Amino acid sequence: MQALDFSFVKITPLGILDIVLVAFIIYQLYNLIRGTIAANIFIGFVIVYLAYFVVKALQMQLLTVILGKFVEVGPIALIVIFWQEIRRFLLLVGKNASLQRNKAWWQYFFGKAEAEKNNFARIKPIIDACKSLKQSRTGALIVFTKYYDEQFYQNSCEVIDGKISKRLLESIFQKTSPLHDGAVVISENKIKSASCILPLTDKTDLPPQFGLRHRAGIGVTESNEASAIIVSEETGEISYAKQGRVKMNISFAELEKLLNKDF
Numbered sequence: 001m002q003a004l005d006f007s008f009v010k011i012t013p014l015g016i017l018d019i020v021l022v023a024f025i026i027y028q029l030y031n032l033i034r035g036t037i038a039a040n041i042f043i044g045f046v047i048v049y050l051a052y053f054v055v056k057a058l059q060m061q062l063l064t065v066i067l068g069k070f071v072e073v074g075p076i077a078l079i080v081i082f083w084q085e086i087r088r089f090l091l092l093v094g095k096n097a098s099l100q101r102n103k104a105w106w107q108y109f110f111g112k113a114e115a116e117k118n119n120f121a122r123i124k125p126i127i128d129a130c131k132s133l134k135q136s137r138t139g140a141l142i143v144f145t146k147y148y149d150e151q152f153y154q155n156s157c158e159v160i161d162g163k164i165s166k167r168l169l170e171s172i173f174q175k176t177s178p179l180h181d182g183a184v185v186i187s188e189n190k191i192k193s194a195s196c197i198l199p200l201t202d203k204t205d206l207p208p209q210f211g212l213r214h215r216a217g218i219g220v221t222e223s224n225e226a227s228a229i230i231v232s233e234e235t236g237e238i239s240y241a242k243q244g245r246v247k248m249n250i251s252f253a254e255l256e257k258l259l260n261k262d263f
Contacts, residue, residue, distance in 0.1 A: 041081060045074065122164065122189055123259040127252055129169035130231060130238060139233030140173040141183040141213050143198070144262060145226040148187035157185065157193035164191055173231075183216065183228070199223055201244065209234070217241045227262045229255070 052067035126142065133140045158179055162168060164186060172179050172194050182195040200212065201219035209232075217228035222244040230239040230246075240247045240258050250258070 045078065049074070123256065125164050125166040126169065126186075126229075126259065127256055128166045130229060130255065131252060132166070132170055133173060133231045134236040134238060137233060137236040138170075138173050138175065138231065139180075139213055140169075140229070140231040141198075141217050142169070142229040143183050143185045143196070143217070143220055143226050144228070144259075145185060145187045145224060147225065148185070148192050149224070156197040157182070158195045159193050160184075160191045161193075162191050164189065183220070203244075207248075214239065214241075214246070218244055218246055221245075227258070 048067060048070060052064070052071050055063040055067060130140075130142075132138075160168075168191060169184065171177060172184055172191075174180060179195040183198055184191060185193045185196055198216040198220040200215040201222055203215075203218065206215070206218070213233070214230050217230040217239070218241045220226055221228055221241045227240065227242040230241060231237075232239070237249045238252075238255060240250055240255065242258075242262065247254075247258075
């Protein structure tokens with residue numbers, strides 16, 4: 001059997017770096033669209049492009065002309081449709097390049113115990129507030145986002161920019177509070193805003209007991225890199241939404257694990 005000749009492949013340090021950088025960019029883009037509607041749109045684009053090459057090879061002239069027009073404007077359409085994801089990607093690049101993020105990585109690797117201790121101190125007021133809200137059956141929606149998109153959230157929110165505390169969360173969601181309708185958005189270890197109106201999910205297979213609060217919690221995790229805690233006003237049940245999927249009736253031990261992982 002004749003051996004395959006790979007002599008044409010030249011592996012250099014720059015070539016390896018090139019492959020690693022491309023893989024990193026693709027991975028970050030995948031993280032941005034994973035579990036969102038954008039992923040389905042991208043798959044649709046790929047299918048249309050593949051269909052164009054197939055009908056062109058089969059010399060189906062009418063379909064070739066129609067799909068060809070779509071392919072011609074494809075790059076512009078991608079920019080228009082994915083402008084939000086592109087913006088988030090550029091924000092991700094900028095944040096990763098910041099000294100604050102690099103400092104956080106050093107603290108994680110060389111002071112992991114201290115980092116875990118600090119993380120528990122951050123999530124404890126949230127868990128305590130959820131316990132109180134569950135007991136009093138007070139409806140609540142708390143959204144956690146890595147990158148606070150001011151254009152997306154502040155247009156329909158009241159800016160808080162305050163320290164995370166149990167009393168502040170409880171006071172926001174009290175039924176007599178003018179801010180209790182809508183969601184609280186937490187980012188960068190602060191309560192950034194309250195009374196946020198969020199996009200609702202388009203899913204039709206949700207349980208019948210899910211109201212607007214649950215649909216908003218699922219919807220925001222579909223269109224953004226975010227997770228959400230939903231406290232039911234009717235039952236006090238706590239649900240956790242991420243990437244458009246929701247875990248129902250979770251315990252506080254499960255909630256702590258999820259927040260440790262995502263927050």
